[in-house]
Amino acid sequence: MTEENPSTRADAPEPPGPPVLTLHDVHVRYGGSHILQGVSFDVPATGVTALLGRNGVGKTTTLRSIMGLAPRTGRILLQGNEIQAQRTARIVRGGIGYVPEDREVFGGLTVDENLRLVDPDHGVDAPVVARLFPDLVTRRGQRAGTLSGGQQQMVSLARVLLRENALLLIDEPTKGLAPKLVTEVADVLAEVALTTPILLVEQNLPLVRRIADRVVVLDAGVVVHRGAAADLVGDADLTRELLGVSMRREGAA
Amino acid sequence: MSDLVLLLVTGVGLGALYFIAASGLSLIYGLMGVLNFAHGVFMTAGAYAAWLTMGALPGTWPMAGRLVIGVLVAVAVGAVVGLVVEVLLIRPLYRHHIQQVLVTVGLSLAGVAAAQGIWGADPRSVDKPAWMSGTTELLGARLPNDRFVYLLVALGLFAGLLALLHLTRLGLVIRAGVENRTMVEALGIDVHRTFTVVFALGGAAAGLAGVLHSQYAGAVSPAQGGSLLIFAFIVVVIGGMGSLTGTAVAAVVVGLVQQLANYYAASGVGDLSVVLLLALVLLLRPTSLKGATA
Amino acid sequence: MTSPTDHLAHTHTPSVTDADGDLATAARTAPGQERRPRGRRLLRALPAVIGLAVLAYLPYLPVELPGVLPGRVNAPGSMQLLATCLVIGGIALSYDVLFGRTGLLSFGHALFVAAGSYLLTISLSTWALPLPLAVLVALVLSTALALVVGGIALRVGGIAFAMVTLAFAQAASIIVMRNPGGVTGGEEGRPLDRDAVPDLLVGVANAPYRYWLALAFLVLAWVVVTLLVRSRAGHAMAAVRENEQRAAVLGFGTYRVKLLAVVVGSFLGALGGVVHALVLGGSNPHLTTSEFTLSLLVMVVLGGAGHRWGAVIGGVLYTYADARLVEVSNAAWLENLPDVVGQVLSQPLFILGSFFVVVVYFAPSGLTGLGGRLIRRSGTR
Numbered sequence: 069m070t071e072e073n074p075s076t077r078a079d080a081p082e083p084p085g086p087p088v089l090t091l092h093d094v095h096v097r098y099g100g101s102h103i104l105q106g107v108s109f110d111v112p113a114t115g116v117t118a119l120l121g122r123n124g125v126g127k128t129t130t131l132r133s134i135m136g137l138a139p140r141t142g143r144i145l146l147q148g149n150e151i152q153a154q155r156t157a158r159i160v161r162g163g164i165g166y167v168p169e170d171r172e173v174f175g176g177l178t179v180d181e182n183l184r185l186v187d188p189d190h191g192v193d194a195p196v197v198a199r200l201f202p203d204l205v206t207r208r209g210q211r212a213g214t215l216s217g218g219q220q221q222m223v224s225l226a227r228v229l230l231r232e233n234a235l236l237l238i239d240e241p242t243k244g245l246a247p248k249l250v251t252e253v254a255d256v257l258a259e260v261a262l263t264t265p266i267l268l269v270e271q272n273l274p275l276v277r278r279i280a281d282r283v284v285v286l287d288a289g290v291v292v293h294r295g296a297a298a299d300l301v302g303d304a305d306l307t308r309e310l311l312g313v314s315m316r317r318e319g320a321a
Numbered sequence: 322m323s324d325l326v327l328l329l330v331t332g333v334g335l336g337a338l339y340f341i342a343a344s345g346l347s348l349i350y351g352l353m354g355v356l357n358f359a360h361g362v363f364m365t366a367g368a369y370a371a372w373l374t375m376g377a378l379p380g381t382w383p384m385a386g387r388l389v390i391g392v393l394v395a396v397a398v399g400a401v402v403g404l405v406v407e408v409l410l411i412r413p414l415y416r417h418h419i420q421q422v423l424v425t426v427g428l429s430l431a432g433v434a435a436a437q438g439i440w441g442a443d444p445r446s447v448d449k450p451a452w453m454s455g456t457t458e459l460l461g462a463r464l465p466n467d468r469f470v471y472l473l474v475a476l477g478l479f480a481g482l483l484a485l486l487h488l489t490r491l492g493l494v495i496r497a498g499v500e501n502r503t504m505v506e507a508l509g510i511d512v513h514r515t516f517t518v519v520f521a522l523g524g525a526a527a528g529l530a531g532v533l534h535s536q537y538a539g540a541v542s543p544a545q546g547g548s549l550l551i552f553a554f555i556v557v558v559i560g561g562m563g564s565l566t567g568t569a570v571a572a573v574v575v576g577l578v579q580q581l582a583n584y585y586a587a588s589g590v591g592d593l594s595v596v597l598l599l600a601l602v603l604l605l606r607p608t609s610l611k612g613a614t615a
Numbered sequence: 616m617t618s619p620t621d622h623l624a625h626t627h628t629p630s631v632t633d634a635d636g637d638l639a640t641a642a643r644t645a646p647g648q649e650r651r652p653r654g655r656r657l658l659r660a661l662p663a664v665i666g667l668a669v670l671a672y673l674p675y676l677p678v679e680l681p682g683v684l685p686g687r688v689n690a691p692g693s694m695q696l697l698a699t700c701l702v703i704g705g706i707a708l709s710y711d712v713l714f715g716r717t718g719l720l721s722f723g724h725a726l727f728v729a730a731g732s733y734l735l736t737i738s739l740s741t742w743a744l745p746l747p748l749a750v751l752v753a754l755v756l757s758t759a760l761a762l763v764v765g766g767i768a769l770r771v772g773g774i775a776f777a778m779v780t781l782a783f784a785q786a787a788s789i790i791v792m793r794n795p796g797g798v799t800g801g802e803e804g805r806p807l808d809r810d811a812v813p814d815l816l817v818g819v820a821n822a823p824y825r826y827w828l829a830l831a832f833l834v835l836a837w838v839v840v841t842l843l844v845r846s847r848a849g850h851a852m853a854a855v856r857e858n859e860q861r862a863a864v865l866g867f868g869t870y871r872v873k874l875l876a877v878v879v880g881s882f883l884g885a886l887g888g889v890v891h892a893l894v895l896g897g898s899n900p901h902l903t904t905s906e907f908t909l910s911l912l913v914m915v916v917l918g919g920a921g922h923r924w925g926a927v928i929g930g931v932l933y934t935y936a937d938a939r940l941v942e943v944s945n946a947a948w949l950e951n952l953p954d955v956v957g958q959v960l961s962q963p964l965f966i967l968g969s970f971f972v973v974v975v976y977f978a979p980s981g982l983t984g985l986g987g988r989l990i991r992r993s994g995t996r
Contacts, residue, residue: 100857135507137507156503156506156507157506157509157511160506160507160508160509166507168504172504172507174497174501174504176500177496177497177500181493181496181497184493185497185505185508185510186508188490231509350774356774356777356778358909410972413976414975414976418773418774419720420975420979422720424972424975424976426909426912426913427913427968427969427971427972427975428968428972429968430906430909430910430913430964430965430971431964431967431968431971431972432968433964434963434964434965435959435962435965437962437964438958438959438960438961438962438965439955439958439959547906551781551785551905554781555778555782557778558771558775558778558779589793592785592786592789593786593790596782596783596786597786599779600767600783603767603768603771603779604767604770
């Protein structure tokens with residue numbers, strides 16, 4: 069499906085079976101600027117695929133275009149079905165769960181209400197919440213706006229897990245979190261990834277090394293690299309070339 | 322003392338009218354980001370619907386009964402008009418807020434003109450139940466009875482809307498949508514259906530406001546909705562653009578300021594003092610006006 | 616029905632942001648002006664010059680245009696109608712500085728037009744000032760008012776700005792209607808003091824002079840807007856219109872840019888109000904109403920926001936239609952229709968309002984945008 073990009077360094081060890089998501093020549097233009105300039109890649113049906121790149125290369129826009137939150141052209145297929153013309157709510161019900169950058173919890177609503185938006189019958193009482201986010205159960209009546217960043221991230225994650233998902237899109241879940249919380253979030257992601265494929269945007273390279281199987285690297289609105297996560301993260305020169313020095317320093321911290 | 326009581330009651334009564342007019346506007350703006358200029362036409366539609374209904378009902382019926390039926394018809398007409406406008410005109414322009422405003426501007430111009438063409442530009446007097454034209458003596462003041470009616474209706478509407486917002490699934494979606502409607506959609510909820518319901522609800526409240534305002538003014542006229550709309554706008558801005566409680570507080574404050582200024586300064590100063598109040602609020606706390614929660 | 620991508624597929628590009636290639640044109644012409652051959656520049660200006668010459672010549676044209684104008688072209692009635700159209704066209708152009716150029720949805724522009732008009736008539740009559748001084752007073756005070764109102768209203772953005780400007784304009788409308796101290800004349804309006812203005816501007820026979828005055832105002836407004844659009848400030852306004860956040864990041868003081876737009880637009884609007892009072896022989900409270908502001912918005916969108924021709928054509932056509940559509944109510948074919956339909960169609964504002972909704976839907980860049988798409992000739996801009 070995807071065209072081979074000349075600058076692709078290594079072929080990823082693609083798992084067998086059809087991809088869960090395919091982007092084919094996706095473009096996004098916003099008020100005169102051309103942000104995605106023909107992005108094509110597959111997301112395999114298992115494990116974690118990390119979407120990497122310097123700031124401003126279009127990682128978040130890629131996720132938003134998949135969700136129908138950015139005006140896009142091109143083809144996007146979820147399990148073989150075209151979804152590029154569908155409305156956001158339809159895409160979500162079709163099986164893509166979306167955890168946006170900056171969490172976007174409803175600050176004026178309680179934790180329980182945030183969850184009941186997705187699962188009106190159970191909310192915070194759903195089994196998955198008790199299993200993965202016990203802290204939220206005790207804070208069910210608290211307004212989400214008064215939670216810490218880490219707790220808000222848990223609400224944002226729990227919200228999408230209340231639905232059956234074919235794929236999760238998760239945008240910088242550890243941004244601005246303390247190291248201990250980063251580990252907690254990573255644990256949750258690793259566990260979720262056992263059952264649901266994840267397309268993850270993440271700046272934290274050690275985290276990528278820990279949970280990601282494959283990487284897709286964007287630069288200036290196009291895919292410049294696809295491959296195994298270990299190959300990229302293990303190769304300092306390649307990391308520097310693709311992600312920039314500052315990234316590496318950040319990743320090493 | 323009795324003057325003050327009179328002013329307070331009439332001020333709160335006026336504020337009640339403003340709240341009824343502004344509540345739908347605030348809800349629609351808060352959830353959808355649509356500044357609905359056609360809200361005035363919705364109010365006018367409600368007022369004329371009630372006036373026509375009351376005229377068509379047999380005169381032997383008690384006045385209050387005819388008014389109640391008129392109100393019910395006005396509410397229904399408002400809801401239907403709101404529904405139709407949302408589905409036909411607003412929804413296709415989803416995410417084009419400026420165009421949505423422009424369409425409602427066009428509607429407001431065309432709607433007022435249509436009413437003018439059919440019923441003439443001059444006010445037509447409406448019947449009022451005798452009791453509502455009377456007064457009640459309280460703390461030495463002779464208080465006009467109709468203000469109590471407006472106040473009761475406004476309280477009922479406020480309580481009803483609060484219950485809707487906090488006790489129902491629809492209300493939960495609305496409250497979430499007021500905060501961040503994109504994210505509501507991104508959780509797989511069809512926010513468009515909610516938009517339609519809210520527009521119909523806003524239309525119903527506008528119809529109610531229209532008929533009560535025509536009772537207040539003693540007449541219906543094509544331009545009536547437009548003049549109430551401006552005060553409703555001011556109330557919505559002062560109340561924090563989309564907050565129901567804020568709208569209620571602002572409505573009462575605006576009504577009181579207007580009545581007090583009209584009495585203690587000079588007739589006509591009330592309207593101006595309301596605009597001054599708006600300027601003051603903008604200067605003192607502009608950040609609170611960028612949208613708020615219900 | 617409405618996929619989020621519909622802004623790509625559909626024609627519904629927001630009229631404020633899609634305003635045009637005019638920005639691009641301006642950017643191209645500004646630095647490269649000297650290098651362009653002189654002949655081509657003259658050629659580009661030719662349609663405008665010819666149009667201006669034709670307009671200036673109209674008072675000498677004793678031709679009947681049945682159905683188009685009430686009498687001969689140079690008859691006083693026609694001249695008065697055309698003069699009003701031109702003034703309103705210029706006022707619409709002044710509003711476009713805010714709406715089309717800077718993306719400010721103001722519902723209070725009528726305030727400044729009315730301020731210019733009323734301050735002129737009041738200066739002449741109540742304060743007994745000579746005409747030049749009265750014009751100066753009207754312009755200075757109106758601009759100062761714009762500075763204050765704009766300064767406050769711009770503390771909020773977007774839709775709230777629209778509501779706040781509306782409220783201020785409404786306050787002015789209330790003041791005018793209350794007729795404090797008898798200076799505004801209430802519902803009657805304030806007539807122009809005929810003794811205080813030159814004889815050339817007074818009387819039925821002198822309608823052509825008022826027509827030329829209106830034309831001169833329109834040309835002046837045109838020149839000012841052209842210069843503004845090509846200036847650094849004009850580019851900053853376009854940047855704010857396209858994307859306010861980005862403009863702020865690029866280092867434009869967006870508040871000051873927007874305030875400048877409000878002040879310049881209001882200055883031109885006030886000048887339009889002054890000319891309006893001179894042309895129509897007084898100040899009319901209709902100028903203060905929110906309906907007038909809304910009609911300015913309708914004109915600009917009808918013609919095409921962010922295009923100089925668009926605002927002017929919209930203003931002229933709207934005013935013309937508003938005046939002439941009344942004729943429709945007497946038309947014979949209406950009598951065959953049911954009463955209600957006839958009554959509704961006899962209202963010019965009903966037709967204009969409905970037509971406006973249609974334009975917003977099907978020609979979001981306005982009539983000039985539509986025409987431009989058909990012609991595709993940048994030279995006529």
